[in-house]
Amino acid sequence: MFKIGTFRLIFLLLRFRSISSLQFSDEEEKGILLRIKSAWNDPVALASWTNITSNGHCGWTGVTCTNGTVTGISLVSKSIEGGVPEMVCELKNLTTLDLSDNFIGGSFPTSLYQCSNLQDLNLYDNLLVGLIPDDIDRLSRNLVRFSIGGNNFTGEIPDTIVRVGLLEELILDNNLFNGSFPAMIGNISGLQKLTLADNYFVPGSIPMEFFGLKKLRYFSSYLANLMGEIPMWLGELSELKYLDLHKNDLTGSIPPGIWKLKNLTALYLYGNRLDGEISPNISALNLLSIDISRNRLTGKLPEDMEKLQKLENLFLYSNKFFGSIPNGIGRISTLFDVRFFNNTFSGELPPDLGKFSNLWNLEVEINRFSGELPRHLCKNQKLNSLIVFSNHFKGSIPDSLGNCSTLVDFQLQYNNFSGELPMTFWKMSPLLSKVRMTGNEFYGELPRQLPQNLTTLEIENNKFTGTIPSSAINLTQLKVSNNLFSGELPSDFRRLSSLQELHLDQNLITGDIPTSIKLLSKLTDLNLSSNRLTGIIPEEIGLLPVLTYLDISNNSLHGEIPKLLGNLNLNILNLSSNSLSGKIPSPFQNTAYDRSFLSNAGLCSTQPGFNLSFCSTKPKSSNNLSRGLIALFVILGVIVLVSSCIVTFFIVRKNKWRKEAVGDGDIWKRTDFFNISFTETTILQCLVPENIIGSGGFGEVYRIALNDQVIAVKKLRKSSSMGAHKIETQFRSEVEILGSIRHRNIVKLFCYITGPNTKLLVYEHLANKSLDRWIHGNQNIGLDWPTRLRIATEVAQGLCYMHHNCNPPVIHRDLKSSNILLDHEFNSKVADFGLAKLLVQSSEASTTSTLAGSIGYMAPECAFGKKTSEKIDVYSFGVVLFELVTGKDASNNGNGVLVDLIWANFQEGRTMMELADQKIKDPKNEDEITSVFRLGLMCTGTMPSSRPSMKVVLETLLQCAGLSKFSQKTTRDEDGLLARMQTN
Template sequence: MANTRITPAIFLTLMISYLCPKTSSLTPEQEKQTLLQIKNFWGNPASLQSWEDNNNNNNNSSKTAHCHWFGITCSSHSFITNISLPSQNINGPIPDSLCNLTNLTHIDLYYNYISGQFPPSLYNCSNLQYLELGQNLLVGTIPSDINHISSSLVYLSLQSNNFTGDIPPSIGQLPNIQSLFLNDNLFNGSFPAELGQLSSLQTLCLAYNPFTPATIPQELCKLKNLRFLWMAMTNLIGEIPDSFSNLLYLKQLDLSMNKLTGPIPAGIWMLPNLQILNLYANHLDGEINGTIGALNLLEIDISTNHLSGAIAEGFGKLKNLQALAMYNNNFSSEIPASIGLLPSLINIRLFNNRLTGVLPPELGKHSKLWNFDVSDNRISGELPVGLCTGGVLTSLVASDNNLTGRLPESLCACPRLDNIQVYNNSLTGDIPAGMWLAVNLTTVMMNDNQLSGTMPEEVPWNISRLQIANNRFFGTIPSKAGNLQVFEAANNQFSGEIPRNLGSFSRLQLLSLSGNQISGEIPRSISALRFLNTLNLSHNQLSGEIPPEIRSLQALTTLDISVNRLTGEIPPAIAELKLTFLNLSSNQLSGEVPAALQNSAYNQSFLANPGLCSLSPILNLGACGHKSDGRDHTSVALILFIVLGILGLLSMALIAVMVVRNYKGKRDKLDLTKWKLTLFQSLDFNEHQILKSLTEANLIGSGGAGKVYKVVLGDHAGEIMAVKQIRSCRTLDSKLEKQFQTEVKILGTIRHANIVKLIACISNVDSKLLVYEYMENKSLDRWLHSKQRSESDEYVKLDWPTRLSIAIGAAKGLCYMHYGCKPPVVHRDVKSSNILLDKEFGAKIADFGLAKELVNAGEPEIVSAVAGSFGYIPPEYAYSRKVSEKVDVYSFGIVLLELTTGRKAHDGGDDGSLADWAWHHSDGKQLFEALDEDIRDPAYMQEIETVFKLGIMCTAALPSRRPTMKGVLQGLLQFDKMVAVCDQIQTNLSVQCESSK
């Protein structure tokens, strides 16, 4: 952990100003009155109730009573030196009178609702050494003359506000500054090379700001005293300077999530005090050569780059190393055996490389290994027997390799093992019987090996995912499985019947037993599987009829019972299911296919059933015969012919009218005299360029309100925008017109990095066009619920760090709307489809058609009608029509539950809403089962569970029990490791400042 040190010179200054303060221009009594004025200026907040002038006598104790007020510290001469009021719900700007307290050395207003711009009145605090204004609502730019603030300033924090523009070069003229926190703002200009002039600087935090792309200034390498450098997600480009090797005191270096290129400078690996190195998600390449001399390294994360070559032997000398993340690179050769001897290593993530050879045989024997992931490599040999020697192994992932041999018996004595994934290898032998006794085991993925043996009669209650397909297991399938959700056992040698009592499998969502030798009938108890969405029993020896109870499987979307010996008719109940895939082929079914299934969607679903027939030729089945009903079919045919002829003539007339109207519409569409353009952002385009691009070829979405087009201005590399066309008609629907006006009014006046930019609006009497910045990754719900595919057409999963970043970004946007806008804005339709994602998966709130400005912040207002989307509307809003900021908090809570569970907002099962469902799954093993399987990474499990619980808090039935968006954002930010480190640095420095007095 980085510690910020008070130098002897600064310590002496502190002591002199404490013991021998300058003469104040105010008496202690006057300073007390100043505090009362400040309290009144801030609206008499409840947290300052102790600030009361309740003594009218003139004795000395009454004159110094203010020194005992909450948050106030005085010198021995009763002059105020310290005002510390973090997290006290203080609203409003900083009063000019604050610096009338001329002996102030310490101001801490962290995590309040301080608004306005940076006040120049703070320059009058001439003795100020510590200024904490982080986590507030300050806006505008940092003043260009910031160097006029106290020359004694040691600590300055403006983090987590809404500052924009450049960081002024004059900030490099603060001679004694040691800690500078400017992270998590909206700086969209540059950061100055003059930062390199801060010779005393020990902590520099610039992370999470949308700076213009820039290289790392060489001047930063002059900061000889720098301990902590945090520049994650700051739009860095170019290479890491070789001169970073001069930062000999550097303990933590985080340049993650930028676009840095080139190799990692060799000098970084030689920094003697370096403890944490984070270069995750850049474009770094090359090999790691030379000596590894940074022997104090605790954590290394160089994952998701283009690094190659062998893993250096020097990593095996890092005796303090606890976490090694090198995944998503091109590393090759063997993992050095010496890594298995490291005594502190608990977290190894080397997946998705090109590693070969065998795993270090000593892995786990010398350290308490907790997480081990080497999947997607070319590793051969056997799994080390000592992986769980330390007794704390939680996750073992070694899938997609060339591993052979048996699973180690030692895994049976692994009490905390939760996740084992060894699929796509060449493992042999039985699964050790004792593994089924591991009480924490939830995920078993061993498919595509050569494993054999039988399964236990009862799958332990804790296992929720069991994938053993494409192996050599035999015997009967288990008869009980209380919490199993996924059971894939296809292509084995199982025999016997499907258990009669499927009630013990009631939580199953996927059941695949295809390619075995299972016989008997499909039991009627299949109706108990009400959560099942995929059922595959194909290529077995099943007989009897399809049970009509199958109608109970209302969640079923995939049904494959082909290549069996099933007989009888197809139950009409199958047509009641919402199936996207159906295969009943190669059985002995008979009778007519239910009418609802006689369509092209199922034209391959009934083949090789000689007894089946259909009235439709689409199904390629024999025609069903019908007896005559005595009617004159010739007359009916004639009448039908006449009717069809009349309809044909009417259709031709209608087409002619539409052609004329379409021609007129196109002519009017490009007639610029009929369109009005209003610009909200400076951009070089005109109406004609937009209008001519509104073609079907550019259509990317449509909904109830109209269509959305992707418009490219200029050549192929030109500006890309999204254009929403509100439904075109001669008289625009009044509701749509109101939504259009609301969106233009609100988005036309607010600016925030996490709110989608409205660039222009174009309108005429028939149509309204809204021109937005284009969001490459579209909406969040497409990634969570629609199997979003990448350009390579491969299913892409949102990992937890990305989901957390999206949640933080969306929370920042809502926080700005509630606290940074005057008057406050309530969105009223927060949902995953209204959270858009840019090419870096940065989140932005969109669609403000239902937004409402509040007259008084925090006070509910009654609206004429309830607005919003099913599943996201809080209960009090539905029945009382009262709208406040807590409406958005509830909706955002549902989004948090979607991010953590993967479920849709209305997917609450028997519990109704997702909020109620989550509440019933908020404890113990049910909580774990509730989480999305795509993100069950042990490395993040604690924070995923906490965010899940934060979602439950946000969806409390009573608005008063929900946190504010400010509180929600603060709760999410705590999970950013580097934010936590910054907070710890601040805590350490505060303690040191107090102890130095």
């Protein structure tokens, strides 16, 4: 009895002591958490971490407790900035730390070595930089999951990684590792998940050591510079469920053993150089997804494919497969997404496609398929997109498609389809967005009101009849050329106001062009040619702000060409074969439009080369000239004679200087790109020292004030210090580029004048000169933040036009703040295209032997290789953004490259606003400045593929003012891979 009582007493005392200790521990842990919050500058996401609330710290955001003590912190996507606070490991029972998708910077936090119980460490998708420490094995011996992907780690992965904890998951993808492929990882025998993808390892093969990873279930190593053949032994890793080796440089055939992995559910090998055929004996019955597209695989598909009864996604596109598709594939009940395009498949599609499955997407374009479409494609009402263009299909649209309520994308162009398209087709799906039927033999009429969600309708080269629809509120592209449409154009374009491209040519449309066409404010392309239009050209066409393509040729239009049309920045203009009369408007009186007015007998031109009559410039004779007027002419003549005598000395003096500067015997030739009122003689007479506003190795720049405008003239001389060849190259580039493009944010080149020893480029003059003068010039003038943001957006608009709207695309190659000019209202324009280059193929980088760019603005690839892509402009634009935000120049006044300085400071944990120019620091600007700062980081990524396109950059800037937070992540390439930013 006594012993039992004593035992109870001891137990109660121990329990009391434990409770007292636990209460003390609560306060201690709460204090540690509050210190962590303070170290992160009290982020808004951690507002619940406060002593004010009555809830215990175990109820705080992201905090997990076990038996009343903190065992986990998970703060994913909380916009946390700074480093990992050292006091984190004071939480002695911490087993999980997840800080992924934040802005954690600096080097790897070695203070985490003190977290002795840590089992799961996730720092994925942050801004960590530098090398992985050689003593990384000092991390917790209990560590099972270790994720540092999505950062900016560089160099080699240390051998000590194999001694880290008891690793089952190792996530190292999406970094900047540039050492050898880490073969030693094959010694981590317990590893189940390994990702090494999207790094820049030294090219090498899949190491033999990986054969030791017998427990590996998940292996991802895409974009990792792997080369050579896929090893046969990979098919012996029997636990593999997920294998992703896409976008490497792998060659040879796919080992047959891969297809026999019983547990394999996903196989991604696309974007390599694999060849050979698919193994005829496919028995991996658990495969859910196969993507072996964009290789060199050939042969027929094995009949055994129908055994893949769990298959959902089958991507075989862009290979060399041929033959027919096994009919059994159509009977796979799980089939969801099928992509066979760009091969040489033939025969008919499996007749049961869609009958037994919830088929969502079918893409078989650019093959040799024939016959009719399967009748059950949308039987289960799941089909979202059907893309079968450029084949030999025939027949009518199956009934199941005519009632497909889920269809969004419908592309049948360039086949042999025929039959009437019933009105019910346009009502089948409220989701229908894209319809392309060009190049078939469909007939029928279009409804007056097209589906509400329709954005694209392309049905050229068919036999459609009826009138043009008058309502489609979201339609951006309407292309119905070469059909049998008749009647008049819609009288009110108000319900078509989203149109960007309108092609109605080669039809039977009659009547006038309605003045309501001015409501199409987004229209860039307008083609009404080869119809039966009458009346005049409405001047309202000249009010379309972004129109660049206008063709209304081969109609019965009459009257004069409206002067308002001269306000348009047209790349293509065709008014030929009408009955127009009068003088061609002045802006079109240049050689760029010399084929735009043919077969209009009543038109005349004041310039040669138009194959038109010259407009009479002789004044009408008058026999009633008053004697007083004659006397006035005599007096004026005397005044002119006397004045000429007085200024002769000065004229001779200027002409003497001009002869010395441009050559006395030069024969001058002028080529115009815009309508101009001045002559080359006027220009030459103004090339005097007092008009010089700048000079360089090329020659001088002059400011010349004329009666109605101010122009800038750049004089290039063969004798300049730059060298004749370089002068000629830059001159040709400037003329070729600026002579062919028109945009409000690109400087205008009015004309050029050439002589034997001198070339003159005549531009519009911008009163406020260059951007660099305003943000960090000696005058220290400064610009407010709204103006800086507007300048950045306008420059992005100019570059976006060059990269995405010019054909071929144009890259500037020397973008910098001194090449951004400002007019009197601080509207910005990109200038100086002497190093610009036309990309022959927009999808590929071109090569150049010239080192292009300026120090501080040059992308890294410019110094180490010859690849030229539009991403070098994106990098330079990022530097300009840094200049706008910090007020410093690209070379940081000789103290080092600005990009390096910003990254160094950022990695030290300084906030964005600490680096901002004092002139724009204001709490109300903080969100926008931070957004632009991060956009600059995106643009200055080390690898070109990590930088966004100018289209993405522009969209970001346009949205900037409405955002309070902005994520610096963007897509790396067309597959949507996450990008990371550079460190140097």
